[in-house]
Amino acid sequence: MSNSADSPNPPFVPNYLLYLLAAASEAASERFHAHVRTRGLRVPEWRVMACLIDTDGSMVTELARYAMIEQSRLTKIIIQMDTRGLVTRRSDPKDGRRVRVFLTPQGRALADELVADAKIDEQELLRSFQGGQGTEIKQTLRALIEHLESSQSEPAQRKTADAES
Numbered sequence: 001m002s003n004s005a006d007s008p009n010p011p012f013v014p015n016y017l018l019y020l021l022a023a024a025s026e027a028a029s030e031r032f033h034a035h036v037r038t039r040g041l042r043v044p045e046w047r048v049m050a051c052l053i054d055t056d057g058s059m060v061t062e063l064a065r066y067a068m069i070e071q072s073r074l075t076k077i078i079i080q081m082d083t084r085g086l087v088t089r090r091s092d093p094k095d096g097r098r099v100r101v102f103l104t105p106q107g108r109a110l111a112d113e114l115v116a117d118a119k120i121d122e123q124e125l126l127r128s129f130q131g132g133q134g135t136e137i138k139q140t141l142r143a144l145i146e147h148l149e150s151s152q153s154e155p156a157q158r159k160t161a162d163a164e165s
Contacts, residue, residue: 032121036114044069044077049086049103049111050118056108057100059092086110 013019029043036046047067052058055066060078064071078101081087086107092098103111126134 028125032118035117035121039110039114041110041114042077044074045081045086046114048074048077048081048101049107050115052087052101052103052107053111053115057102059098059100063101081107 033043033046036043041049044067047069048063051063051066055062058066060071060075063069063078064074067074069077078087078089082089085104088102088104089099090102092100126138128134129137
């Protein structure tokens, strides 16, 4: 069976965009995630810490989106990370019902090390592509994400406009 998209009846899964995106992510992440685990973290904890490096003091809702973790699951993960001394939770001074999450000094030190390691891992992966294709892939993926996020909000905007008419 040929996996070529050019064959008259190409197989579905190996040519399906969503499979290709997921498989590429899984394959690219495998080695680094193994490294994360040697540092005593689970992958979702690493994602939280990586997000907090950029936006320390994020609200749980923001972290859920960028860490790609369902919010109720993320809340449990953050409680565990708090217990381990990696993060701390504080009420938002403007709205006490909201919780903000901060890296502790211990969490920041570990996150800084892992982000540096992740950048090295990414550079090794990008070097495996020829002629700047790695940079093109990143640009294409950013454009795809932007397109999908904007198109997801369009139906809601249209429904609102239709309801107002």
